[in-house]
Amino acid sequence: MNTREAIHTFVEKTDGWVAAQLEACTRCGICAEACPFYQATGKPEFAPVWKVELLRRTYQQKFTLAGRLRTGLGLQRKVEDEDLVEWSKIVYEACTVCNRCAMACPMGIQLGPLLDEVRAGLAAAGVVPEDIMVAVRKQINQGSPLGVTDQVFEERLEWVADEWDVSIPIDKEGAETLVVFSSIEIMKFPQSIADIVRILDAAGENWTLSRKGREGINWGIYEGNAEHTKLFVKRVLDAAEELGVRRIMITECGNAYDALRWTAPNLVRVPAGLEITHIVGMLGEYVRSGRIKLKAGAADGDGVITFHDACKIQRRGGLIEEPRQILNVIAPNSFREMSPNKEAAICCGGGGGVAAIKTADPYRYAVFGLKLAQIRAAQADTVVMACANCRLQFLDGLAHFNSNVKVRSLSEMVVGALG
Amino acid sequence: MDWNSFLRFVRGPLFEVSLLVFVAGLAYRLLRVVTLGWARNRAPAAGSRVVGVGRSYAKGVIAWPFIPWVKDTFRGNAVTYLAGGLFHLGLFVVILLGTAHMLAWKSLLGFGWPTLSPSIVDFLAAGAIVAMIALLINRFSHPVVRKLTGPAELLNWLVVFLAMVTGYMMTHHLFFRYEVLFGLHMVAVDVLLIWIPFSAIPHFVFYFFSRTIHGVEHGRRAVTP
């Protein structure tokens, strides 16, 4: 553990954007109530303001005259090894970076991005949960945290194409759109691949996959390591540039959209004119423009359907109305909203790398308990979502709580209503 | 020193010095942050950042805390919301819409404005004082806020509270002679002015940074803040 590196990283990351928000915090504690991890467990150390305390303390001790004086006189403790260990636990195990805290803060402080800076420091010090590092190393060496190597990629897709009778081009020249799946879909939800392929073909999209740019997920983001984040986005962006596509379409993954749409442009040079899109956004466009037609009421008659807003696709991605537009057409009599929802939706608890950490399971299930309460309040029989990682968490969580609620992906619903 | 000389001093030279320290201190705090600079966000915006900022301020000023997504955060923070809101309301009404204070502003700015009747101002002043006491108790009883409370937070509370309570005593001529109360209020205000730049109280300045950033970030992602 290299605590000095953590402090250095905090210092390096603290620019005016960070400092202004650290200065704006009035220590009111309201953010805690918005955090599903605090709501579900009642642990005060899970309060978002406490999670970013290391960043604030470093700022105070290194950037302010009073802080420097007091630390110099020995009146304040510097950040030490025990602190990194303690914070590593709360920052990686009890936070999915869903950013709900930012919505509740009276000052509007972006606690999620600030927490990313804390992870950066911890990553620099080498204090990241081993479960996350396992996934990171796999992605570095094998190209995917779930072991989707070149070979596995080809074999898997061949099987999907065969099983669902679809055609899946890889590295097709002249394609306009590079579709980037996540290894969760490839390994866990292969039907989703077929569903999405069908939709793209129905919409007449000129698309391809890429061997090099096969993985949308970015474990560098979960780790908090800029170098790894860069490495992983570059694989996709380089592939896009080599293929000469006009756009990248991320499929049902929130983390991948976060990485490529919002993070990548600030880390590397994104090829000029390259558009980064998400399947949810594209679905909305296809429906609006009439490129695909949906049969009205196609999903009615199978109980109440509700929609789970994925943090990185809805609150952090802005693709909020498209799922409603679609569900209101295909299930007008069955669709019911949960509360809270849309940009205020409660996180499923599985994002941010939390699902990979075994010791975080109690917290993860506790948070899912909140989700389950929401589903029950809406009296829903089916929950639809557009994020594969949420799907994993839902399936695991529903089993954990012995629930019969069904889980569907948005693409699955669309395919079922293609007219 | 008798109370009349004390009053002259705290209304006179000490006030002048306090105000200058206040101005210099705030400028210092502001430039210390702004000069750090920051990089432009190169991700293309999906929505209007300006609209995002507008909504962010509307949420912060007009609709807070009556908007739906705040409801569940109200549950565990009733005291913070209610007492915090009452405190701020009382504070602004008293220092901006109280006649005595408006005249002080007028002497500094060169222009005045209409004020509210003393009974309303007085009622809100009392409300603000009660709210501050509730907030102090909350600092020790709320599990999250307790973790965030240290000597700095308590000192902030004390300095603000003394200014408010001496002002109230002065208005109501409580316990001491008027010139004594006036002197105590002015010295409390002078101390407050000097302390503000070295505390977390400049959140009233940085509020505009965080609220704008909030609006920009949400506008960029086409999300209602």
Next chain:
Amino acid sequence: MREETIYEHLQREGVSRREFIKYCGMVAGAMGLWATPVLSESARLFGNPDLIGEVIRALETKPRLPIIWLEFQDCAGCTEALTRSQSPTFVDLVLNKISIDYHETLFAAAGFQAEEARQRAMQAYAGRYVLVVEGSIPTGARGVYCTVGGRSAVNILKEAAAGATAIIATGNCAAFGGIPKAKPDPTEAKGVWEIVTDKPVVNIPGCPAIPEVTAGTIARFLVFGTLPELDDLNRPKTFYGTTIHDQCLRRHFYDAGKFAGTFDDEGARNGWCLYKLGCKGPTTYNACPAIKWDGGLSFPIQSGHPCLGCSQPDFWDGGGFYQAQSVPLDRPTLEAVGIAAGVGALVGAGVAVANRSQKKRANEPEAETTGRD
């Protein structure tokens, strides 16, 4: 030879017994009932059921009170106020009938003859006369700014104070320095009690002092032979125990927040509170609303003018007569504010630049690791 008592003197002047009792009533009234008395004083006065009787006995048995009246750096306004009082009034009674006074301004004699009269009186009544002082005492340039007969006011005062049994400073100038002391105070004007420090000095401030208050204090000393209860500015609590604000006829307008904004607006014409026009009533202690001026005719606020605070020290430097009390007395100029902001900004930017270089150093590779993990 026994000195003639006051009663005997009055008899000689042709005052009947009935008139004499009436005069005693006036004196008794003046001592307690004209102002809102401080509780301790009134307890002593009112607790005494035979107050008038005490007054009668005093005037029947005591000789007339010798008063030496000195005037220094002043406008003579306090004397003017006294002499303008109509007779027969209490003031007239006190100063003309029951005391003998040596008043420089009022003396028919002038020059060295007046000086000699005063010296003789001081010798004849040494240890028994009441010294009343009007006007401030300039101490700058060794006291040269006010001299009488070649002697400085400081020295005259000290000499007169030495033989006085009681010293009364009437008017704001004698009490606290008054107008001459206003900034920049070129003569270094001082009140009596700053010069005479070995004896108690009773301050009757006001600009001018209310005549009945000066006379009432003298009468009280005559009857009881002791000084009244004084506040921490040595003012008799009987008359200076409460603020103008607490006795003001416009107080209910203050409480209701109804203020006159200008001198002839609707509020002013309706008699609303004058706080915004600079009234210093809340911090001014005097008996104006109760005793008033010109024989109880009116006082500034009643006539529509804000109280100047003329019975308080340094009222001329109190921020201006038309500046409201809530306004700070010293305000930084725009230039000073600009400089303060500039200095703060510079230091803040400097610290930020130092912080930024800290960040650069943070980016450089570590020379050595901690050796762990």
